[in-house]
Amino acid sequence: MPLVSTRQLLDEAAKGGYGVGAFNVNDMEQIQAIMEAAKETNSPVIIQASRGARQFAQDNYLYHLMLAAAELYPQIPLAMHLDHGNSFETCESAIKLGFTSVMMDGSLKPDGKTPATFEENVEVTRKVVDYAHERGISVEGEIGVLGGIEDGHGAGGSGLDHVTDPDQAVEFAELTGVDSLAIAIGTSHGAYKFTKKPDGSVLKMDLLLAIHKRLPNTHLVMHGSSSVPKDLQDIINQYGGKLKETWGVPVEEIQLGIKNGVRKINVDTDNRLAITGAIRKVLWESPEKFDPRDYMKPARAAMQKVVAQRMVQFGQAGHAGDYTAISIPDMAKGYADGTLITKPLVAAK
Ligand code: G3H
Ligand code: 13P
């Protein structure tokens, strides 16, 4: 299957009542792990690259690896998504390269750190939407700001500092015409999200439900959604690592989100933990080894296991064969003639 639009994947997920994991990648082995997990579980999937990933891998390598994945797994609907675009120019360059969807994270200023005003966010997101839709590319916006910092990106602080206001979410969706909307409900990027198993005081699922009630047809996106499982933390620490005790987002809370409009779930940290644990184990147990394949193979297998597990838990497993790809030019026609609705349905308060 050619690379497909994230919008199509999310529309199909809404019809089927499931969520789609969006997994971050930086290199070939991570792409291989995700595609093998998708094949194993027969899942549609979103692979996403951050600005940091684009810099690390270089755009051309990333793009051609993604093309290889689409070619090698023709049965898997696969979208290539830009994660946390910080400006119009970043989104434009991703679209020119061949990404099939972009996130314009206008919740922060272009420095990727300072919270932006509502007006600034609307202005830049609207500009990206106009440019992207004309080319058949779908757009994710963000309203509210996540906690934590990853690779220099993020406002820092707690996930509760700038949670999403439901009225603003409605206004933002109406003014921008985004295809999907990332909301801030107390989660943070990275491993250190919560200091104990989160309850409603720190993980605001009630807020998510309130937003979904107002925007019943808008595809919601959960960022910072790694579960940071204890067994993955333990492997790292058992083999010389120094992770502090921490909690992520419990899978059952994500599943509650999926029942309430969440269609895209971003996971990066869990895979980082799985990879690092597997590499540490090999190098600790066999210090004489130096062939990278000796540790990259178990690392890739450990990531595949986590991704396959999430695909089953999010409900996307089994749905790869449900539909055929809409071409990107046909998506552009759909946006132009109004078949692809971007005006959100808004319910009364
Ligand atoms: O947004 C956070 C993702 O985990 C990507 O992280 O910017 O370090 O590549 P990164
Ligand atoms: P985690 O750090 O929880 O994996 O979140 C990843 C993410 O939201 C990428 O955009």
Ligand code: ZN
């Ligand atoms: Zn994110």
